[in-house]
Amino acid sequence: MSAQTVGVFGLGRRTLLAVLLGLQLLITGCATVGAGGDPRDPWEGYNRQVWRFNEAVDEAVLLPVARGYRAVVPQFLQTGVSNFFGNLSDVWSFANNVLQLKPVESAQTLARVGLNSTVGLLGFVDVASSVNLLRHREDFGQTLGRWGMPSGPYLVLPLLGPSTLRDTAALPVERMGDLVGTVADTPTRAGLTGLRLLDLRSGAIDAGRLLNEAALDRYTFVRDSHLQRRRGVGDRPKVAAEPEERYDLPQTSPPAR
Amino acid sequence: MNRRLWLDFLRGTAAAFLALGALGVHAQEAPDQLIRRLSAEVFETIKNDKDVQAGDMRKIVSFVDLKIMPHVNFTRMTASAVGRNWRQATPEQQKRLQEEFKGLLVRTYSGALTQVKDQSVSVKPLRANPADAEVIVRSEIIGRGDPIQLDYRMEKTPSGWRIYDLNVLGVWLVETYRTQFAQEISARGIDGLIATLAERNKAAGAVSAKKG
Numbered sequence: 001m002s003a004q005t006v007g008v009f010g011l012g013r014r015t016l017l018a019v020l021l022g023l024q025l026l027i028t029g030c031a032t033v034g035a036g037g038d039p040r041d042p043w044e045g046y047n048r049q050v051w052r053f054n055e056a057v058d059e060a061v062l063l064p065v066a067r068g069y070r071a072v073v074p075q076f077l078q079t080g081v082s083n084f085f086g087n088l089s090d091v092w093s094f095a096n097n098v099l100q101l102k103p104v105e106s107a108q109t110l111a112r113v114g115l116n117s118t119v120g121l122l123g124f125v126d127v128a129s130s131v132n133l134l135r136h137r138e139d140f141g142q143t144l145g146r147w148g149m150p151s152g153p154y155l156v157l158p159l160l161g162p163s164t165l166r167d168t169a170a171l172p173v174e175r176m177g178d179l180v181g182t183v184a185d186t187p188t189r190a191g192l193t194g195l196r197l198l199d200l201r202s203g204a205i206d207a208g209r210l211l212n213e214a215a216l217d218r219y220t221f222v223r224d225s226h227l228q229r230r231r232g233v234g235d236r237p238k239v240a241a242e243p244e245e246r247y248d249l250p251q252t253s254p255p256a257r
Numbered sequence: 258m259n260r261r262l263w264l265d266f267l268r269g270t271a272a273a274f275l276a277l278g279a280l281g282v283h284a285q286e287a288p289d290q291l292i293r294r295l296s297a298e299v300f301e302t303i304k305n306d307k308d309v310q311a312g313d314m315r316k317i318v319s320f321v322d323l324k325i326m327p328h329v330n331f332t333r334m335t336a337s338a339v340g341r342n343w344r345q346a347t348p349e350q351q352k353r354l355q356e357e358f359k360g361l362l363v364r365t366y367s368g369a370l371t372q373v374k375d376q377s378v379s380v381k382p383l384r385a386n387p388a389d390a391e392v393i394v395r396s397e398i399i400g401r402g403d404p405i406q407l408d409y410r411m412e413k414t415p416s417g418w419r420i421y422d423l424n425v426l427g428v429w430l431v432e433t434y435r436t437q438f439a440q441e442i443s444a445r446g447i448d449g450l451i452a453t454l455a456e457r458n459k460a461a462g463a464v465s466a467k468k469g
Contacts, residue, residue, distance in 0.1 A: 213461060216453060229426065244337070
C-alpha cells in the first residue's frame with residue numbers, strides 16, 4: 001500500500017470518503033432544529049447518536065487500553081512519545097502559522113522544530129519549552145477560520161469525535177500535513193498511528209474525569225467548549241453585541257410585557 | 258491669636274496626612290498584580306503540600322475557599338449563568354443556587370489544581386485603559402506540553418478587583434454553564450436545577466471523604 005491510501009487515524013482514503021458520504025446522507029436525513037434547539041447545532045439528533053456511539057467505543061476499547069498504557073509504561077517513555085509526536089505536529093503548526101501570517105509564532109515554531117529535532121534527539125526531549133519557546137499549535141481548520149471562514153454547524157464524526165463543518169472539510173488537507181502518513185512501511189505506519197492515538201487518549205484521561213465532575217450534560221458541555229475553542233475571525237458577530245444584561249443588579253428598565 | 262491659627266493648621270494637616278495614609282493602605286491592587294500574587298500563592302501551596310500532591314481534595318478545597326473566593330463576585334457569576342430565570346427565582350432559591358454552584362466550581366477547580374506538578378503561571382501585562390471598570394487578565398500555565406490558557410474577567414469594586422468569569426483553554430465558564438443551566442431549568446425548573454447541583458456536590462463530597 002502506498003502512502004496515498006493512508007488517512008487520518010489509519011482510515012484508508014476510500015474508507016474516509018465513504019464515512020463522509022454516509023455522514024452527508026445522514027445529515028440531510030436528520031436535519032431538524034428542535035423547538036429549543038441551539039442554532040449552532042442543527043443536527044443535534046444525529047450528533048447525539050454518534051456521540052453515544054463514540055462514548056461506547058471509548059469506554060469499551062480505548063479507555064481501558066489507555067489506562068493500561070499509563071499504568072505500565074514508564075513516565076519518561078510516555079513523555080518521550082508525547083514530545084516526539086508533538087514535534088511532528090509542530091512542523092504542520094509551522095506551515096499553518098505561516099499561512100496565517102504570524103511571523104513571531106512562525107519563527108518560534110521553526111526554532112522549536114530545529115532545536116527539538118537535533119538537541120532534543122528527534123523530538124523525544126522537549127528542549128525548546130525549557131528555553132521558553134512555547135508551542136503555538138495551529139491546524140488548517142484554524143487557518144481557514146483566520147481567513148474568515150465561519151465554523152459552521154457542530155458535527156460529531158464517528159470515532160474522530162467533535163468537529164465543525166469547516167474543520168471536517170479541512171480534514172483532507174490535515175491528512176496531507178500528517179508526517180506519519182509519509183512512512184512507506186505499512187506495519188510501522190499503523191504502529192505509529194496507534195501509538196499516537198494512545199498518547200492522545202492517555203493524555204486526556206484527567207480531562208475526562210474533570211469533565212464528568214464539571215458537566216451536568218456531557219454532550220452539551222463538550223459541544224459548547226469545542227465551539228468556543230474553534231471560534232475564529234469568521235465567527236465574530238456581524239453586528240456589535242449588546243452589553244450583557246446584569247441579572248444580579250436590579251432592573252433598570254420596566255420588564256417587557 | 259496667631260498661635261490658635263497655627264495649632265488649627267497643624268491639626269488640619271495632621272488629619273489630612275492621616276486620611277491620605279488610610280487611602281494609601283486601601284489603594285487598589287492592580288488586577289493583573291492581584292492575579293499574579295494569587296496564582297503564585299496557590300501554586301506554591303500546591304507544590305509544597307504533600308497531602309495535596311497525593312490527591313487530598315479537602316485541603317485544597319479549604320485553601321481555595323479561604324484564599325481565592327474572597328476575590329470572586331459569585332453572585333454576578335451565578336446570576337449570569339442562570340440568566341433570565343434569576344429574576345424569577347426567590348431570594349431563598351438564589352441563595353441556594355449560589356451555594357451549590359460555588360460548591361461545584363470550587364470542587365472542579367480544586368480537582369484541576371491537584372494535577373499541578375511542576376508548572377508555573379505567567380501573567381501577561383494588562384492591556385486596558387486605566388479608567389476601565391471591567392478588564393480581562395490573561396495568563397498561561399506553562400511547563401508541560403502545550404501552555405494552558407487561563408483568563409479572568411474582572412470588575413472594579415470599592416473593596417478591590419473581583420473575578421466574575423473564568424476562561425480555561427479558550428472556554429468561558431459562564432457562557433458554558435448558561436446552556437447547562439438553561440437545559441436543566443427547562444426540564445425540571447429552578448428547584449430541579451438546585452436539586453441536581455446539590456446531589457452532585459453531595460455525591461462528590463462522599464467520594465473524596467472516602468479517599469481522603
